Amino acid sequence: xxxIPPPDSDDGPRxxxxxxxxxxxxxxxxxxxxxxxxxxxxxxxxxxxxxxxxYPSGSxxxxxxxxxxxxxxxxxxxxxxxxxxxxxxxxxxxxxLPAEQYAIQTGTHPADTTRxxxxxxxxxxxxxxxxxxxEREIDTTDPAYYKWTQWIxxxxxxxxxxxxxxVPVNWCPALGTVLANEEVIDGxxxxxxxxxxxxxxxxxxLRITAYxxxxxxxxxxxxxxxxxKAMQRNWIGRSAGAEVDFAVPALGEKLRVxxxxxxxxxxATYVVVAPEHPLVTRLxxxxxxxxxxxxxxxxxxxxxxxxxxxxxxxxxIPTGTVAINPLTKQEVPVWVADYVLGGYGTGAIMAVPAHDxxxxxxxxxxxxxxxxVLSPDGQPFAVPLAEAFTDEGIAFASxxxxxxxxxxxxxxxxxxxAAHGIGARRVNWKLRDWVFxxxxxxxxxxxxxxxMVRDGAALVGPTLTAQGVWNLVQSxxxxxxxxxxxxxxAAQLPLRLPExxxxxxTGDAEPPLSRCFAWRFFQQDGRWFARETNTMPQWAGSxxxxxxxxxxRNDHELASPAAIAHWLPVDLYVGGxxxxxxxxxxxRFWHKVLFDAGVVPTDEPFQRLxxxxxxxxxxxxxxSKSRGNVINPDTVLVEFGADAFRLYEMFMGPLEAVxxxxxxxxxxxxxxxxxxxxxYDKPIGTGAPxxxxxxxxxxxxxxxxxxxxxxxxxxxxxAMMAALNELVRLPEFPxxxxxxxxxxxxxxxxxxxxxxxxxxxxxxxxxSVPWPDFDAALAQDDLAEVPVQVNGKVRAKLMVAxxxxxxxxxxxxxxxxxxxxxxxxxxxxxxxxxxxxxVSFVVK
RNA sequence: GCCGGAGUGGUGAAAUGGUAGACGCGGCGGACUCAAAAUCCGCUGGGCUUACGCCCAUGAGGGUUCAAGUCCCUCCUCCGGCACCA
Numbered sequence: 001x002x003x004i005p006p007p008d009s010d011d012g013p014r015x016x017x018x019x020x021x022x023x024x025x026x027x028x029x030x031x032x033x034x035x036x037x038x039x040x041x042x043x044x045x046x047x048x049x050x051x052x053x054x055y056p057s058g059s060x061x062x063x064x065x066x067x068x069x070x071x072x073x074x075x076x077x078x079x080x081x082x083x084x085x086x087x088x089x090x091x092x093x094x095x096x097l098p099a100e101q102y103a104i105q106t107g108t109h110p111a112d113t114t115r116x117x118x119x120x121x122x123x124x125x126x127x128x129x130x131x132x133x134x135e136r137e138i139d140t141t142d143p144a145y146y147k148w149t150q151w152i153x154x155x156x157x158x159x160x161x162x163x164x165x166x167v168p169v170n171w172c173p174a175l176g177t178v179l180a181n182e183e184v185i186d187g188x189x190x191x192x193x194x195x196x197x198x199x200x201x202x203x204x205x206l207r208i209t210a211y212x213x214x215x216x217x218x219x220x221x222x223x224x225x226x227x228x229k230a231m232q233r234n235w236i237g238r239s240a241g242a243e244v245d246f247a248v249p250a251l252g253e254k255l256r257v258x259x260x261x262x263x264x265x266x267x268a269t270y271v272v273v274a275p276e277h278p279l280v281t282r283l284x285x286x287x288x289x290x291x292x293x294x295x296x297x298x299x300x301x302x303x304x305x306x307x308x309x310x311x312x313x314x315x316x317i318p319t320g321t322v323a324i325n326p327l328t329k330q331e332v333p334v335w336v337a338d339y340v341l342g343g344y345g346t347g348a349i350m351a352v353p354a355h356d357x358x359x360x361x362x363x364x365x366x367x368x369x370x371x372x373v374l375s376p377d378g379q380p381f382a383v384p385l386a387e388a389f390t391d392e393g394i395a396f397a398s399x400x401x402x403x404x405x406x407x408x409x410x411x412x413x414x415x416x417x418a419a420h421g422i423g424a425r426r427v428n429w430k431l432r433d434w435v436f437x438x439x440x441x442x443x444x445x446x447x448x449x450x451x452m453v454r455d456g457a458a459l460v461g462p463t464l465t466a467q468g469v470w471n472l473v474q475s476x477x478x479x480x481x482x483x484x485x486x487x488x489x490a491a492q493l494p495l496r497l498p499e500x501x502x503x504x505x506t507g508d509a510e511p512p513l514s515r516c517f518a519w520r521f522f523q524q525d526g527r528w529f530a531r532e533t534n535t536m537p538q539w540a541g542s543x544x545x546x547x548x549x550x551x552x553r554n555d556h557e558l559a560s561p562a563a564i565a566h567w568l569p570v571d572l573y574v575g576g577x578x579x580x581x582x583x584x585x586x587x588r589f590w591h592k593v594l595f596d597a598g599v600v601p602t603d604e605p606f607q608r609l610x611x612x613x614x615x616x617x618x619x620x621x622x623x624s625k626s627r628g629n630v631i632n633p634d635t636v637l638v639e640f641g642a643d644a645f646r647l648y649e650m651f652m653g654p655l656e657a658v659x660x661x662x663x664x665x666x667x668x669x670x671x672x673x674x675x676x677x678x679x680y681d682k683p684i685g686t687g688a689p690x691x692x693x694x695x696x697x698x699x700x701x702x703x704x705x706x707x708x709x710x711x712x713x714x715x716x717x718x719a720m721m722a723a724l725n726e727l728v729r730l731p732e733f734p735x736x737x738x739x740x741x742x743x744x745x746x747x748x749x750x751x752x753x754x755x756x757x758x759x760x761x762x763x764x765x766x767x768s769v770p771w772p773d774f775d776a777a778l779a780q781d782d783l784a785e786v787p788v789q790v791n792g793k794v795r796a797k798l799m800v801a802x803x804x805x806x807x808x809x810x811x812x813x814x815x816x817x818x819x820x821x822x823x824x825x826x827x828x829x830x831x832x833x834x835x836x837x838x839v840s841f842v843v844k
Numbered sequence: 845g846c847c848g849g850a851g852u853g854g855u856g857a858a859a860u861g862g863u864a865g866a867c868g869c870g871g872c873g874g875a876c877u878c879a880a881a882a883u884c885c886g887c888u889g890g891g892c893u894u895a896c897g898c899c900c901a902u903g904a905g906g907g908u909u910c911a912a913g914u915c916c917c918u919c920c921u922c923c924g925g926c927a928c929c930a
Contacts, residue, residue, distance in 0.1 A: 718867035
């Protein structure tokens with residue numbers, strides 16, 4: 001029979017080994033052998049490496065998810081080999097609007113879509129070969145999980161940090177729910193970009209402002225990107241200044257204003273109150289009443305968005321009333337204008353047009369006086385100001401305070417005001433309390449209930465049904481006493497979300513749970529009660545999930561104290577920068593509360609944070625369906641395999657950098673892996689490697705170790721590529737080197753590394769092989785190429801022993817023809833010799 | 845406007861103040877092949893030069909230094925965030 005040459009494999013000759021089979025084989029092996037199961041090993045140093053868990057959307061994983069996940073996976077595999085006890089879990093942040101929106105659109109129950117989405121995400125993540133401990137997988141919609149979300153809520157409630165209030169909230173009619181300030185971007189919902197309006201409603205609030213000072217101070221202690229820290233500081237928005245009373249003789253009242261620049265009080269030429277200010281109506285004189293009322297009414301109709309749009313021309317009108325500047329004793333007019341916010345400070349300001357850009361614009365527009373009282377040198381400005389002077393400086397025209405610097409003036413005048421009972425030192429915060437309730441179905445039920453009242457007494461009625469109670473409420477003969485919230489007994493948790501097909505929002509403020517009468521109304525000791533029907537926002541489950549991973553199946557504690565003590569804090573947290581203020585601020589807040597409650601031993605949850613940079617489309621634009629530049633990981637995996645995919649995402653550039661996708665680059669990774677595979681086809685030599693190869697390898701161990709530890713994966717990969725380029729030149733592949741190279745590759749391309757390790761005759765897993773040590777002497781060359789500079793330009797290069805002494809080095813350098821040529825006819829003014837590094841001559 | 849980050853070949857990017865452009869992609873040339881693909885080898889910042897070499901070059905302009913992509917000052921551009929918070 002003729003010998004039939006084996007056909008090239010069907011999936012193309014570029015696949016030199018059967019990537020799909022190899023990857024499937026090892027993924028199955030890891031799962032079956034629970035290779036990455038984690039237990040507490042007290043003898044080892046611990047490392048808690050956390051990914052921001054995904055929201056399992058209907059569209060599946062995008063290429064941005066695996067970027068961070070690959071980084072932490074490589075890091076974890078490396079740390080395990082380096083002798084660490086590593087915790088590396090994954091789970092699902094599965095409550096929230098998108099799943100519910102999708103469910104509403106398709107008529108499927110959110111529980112079903114959520115389950116399906118999770119299955120997809122799990123399959124996709126497993127296909128990438130990540131070393132998660134799957135026995136710690138969590139799902140925020142699992143009652144066994146949200147039992148503890150509710151338990152933490154009860155802690156907040158007990159400590160007075162959860163309360164209800166009738167407050168102006170961000171109501172989003174399209175989504176049928178209120179949103180937190182953090183969820184509103186430019187007057188639109190963060191999710192879905194729907195309009196948001198301000199309207200007062202009864203809401204559950206969390207008193208995050210009580211932690212403002214600590215949340216701010218804690219930022220300084222964190223190893224986080226500067227940008228994120230700045231954003232948190234900015235969001236918390238501490239502002240120190242003074243409150244000052246301006247007397248309003250016509251009313252016999254004081255108008256209290258907040259200012260950060262009490263040193264400009266002599267320049268305060270008018271006062272402005274917000275349209276929402278409680279005194280507005282009374283401030284309006286008879287002549288101004290109609291216009292003030294109209295202005296206030298118009299302002300109340302405007303959304304925040306509209307108010308911002310009107311920035312260019314600042315509107316406002318006089319109230320007709322005057323106030324007295326407490327220092328100059330002069331009368332200044334009181335205006336009402338919507339550039340002053342009702343919800344910040346006292347809702348009133350003293351306007352100093354000469355030294356505040358906003359006041360300046362307003363004063364110019366409305367012809368109000370502009371009086372400078374401060375300049376860089378304390379000399380009055382010679383000409384009228386063209387713009388506000390807002391820097392610090394030296395005061396003039398300020399009575400006894402003239403000549404003082406801004407800071408001295410501020411300190412002294414604040415004391416003076418306080419001593420005379422007309423002011424006080426004051427710190428304001430931009431941070432507001434967190435609106436915590438949502439009028440949606442797909443969230444954690446808030447574990448609170450209220451007494452039912454009929455005719456001023458508790459509603460009793462053994463024969464009543466839940467529906468009957470509702471009828472009483474509808475008819476007005478009974479009501480829910482929202483003023484007397486009662487916490488569900490912790491032993492009764494979880495308070496399960498009722499199953500219902502009627503989960504659609506109605507567009508009014510009544511949550512879907514209000515219609516689940518059998519769940520909502522219940523009888524206890526003969527009395528009727530009504531459950532809270534708002535649910536928690538999406539952020540609730542993610543506020544503490546990193547704690548549940550520590551002990552995920554514990555049903556009598558959030559996590560055991562032993563597990564908490566062992567693993568906290570999170571040593572490295574990797575995720576997208578889009579969570580800079582929302583998730584990261586809320587989670588820090590809850591963590592501090594749990595710290596105060598003695599549940600956790602640390603004040604901050606996430607010691608070190610790294611943001612992976614966004615991956616752009618091949619066109620350099622943000623990936624989006626509308627641009628059609630979205631890369632689907634599933635497709636990439638089929639064509640190139642997980643190892644190549646992982647390697648490519650890490651090789652693209654620094655982890656934190658924003659970088660465009662390139663399918664060409666991916667081909668390069670496949671080529672690299674094929675060449676590695678081919679290298680192991682060579683005869684495996686039993687002899688000792690030669691000196692050059694040995695040095696190469698020891699340098700490689702150091703380089704890959706250092707870079708991996710520092711999350712510089714791109715340069716570690718480059719070093720392995722460079723090493724491969726040398727190794728392929730060897731006539732045979734020494735066994736020791738073959739083993740070593742597989743071990744170094746393992747964190748990066750775990751499937752191939754396992755396969756090669758097995759081919760070398762070892763039992764799995766290559767991941768259990770300790771990370772090799774390098775020999776410091778072998779990890780550096782004894783020869784060095786030393787550049788010789790003449791007047792700063794390299795004129796020769798010397799190949800010399802690294803340790804060659806200065807005198808000899810200088811002598812050799814001088815002998816170089818290239819050096820001679822540039823020194824001819826000149827005298828040496830200076831010689832710098834750095835042994836092993838550099839020789840530099842300065843000649844004249 | 846304010847805050848944070850970044851500007852380096854055709855391209856993604858490397859470079860403890862000490863040889864700018866490692867590594868990858870792309871391109872060019874060659875080997876193999878009937879041919880192509882794949883693979884392998886070589887070259888590849890720009891300019892001048894037959895050549896040895898020389899000059900220029902890290903957004904722009906200054907400065908410090910024997911030596912600057914790296915440190916300092918001024919400015920420009922791009923990305924991300926915040927934005928009437930007094």
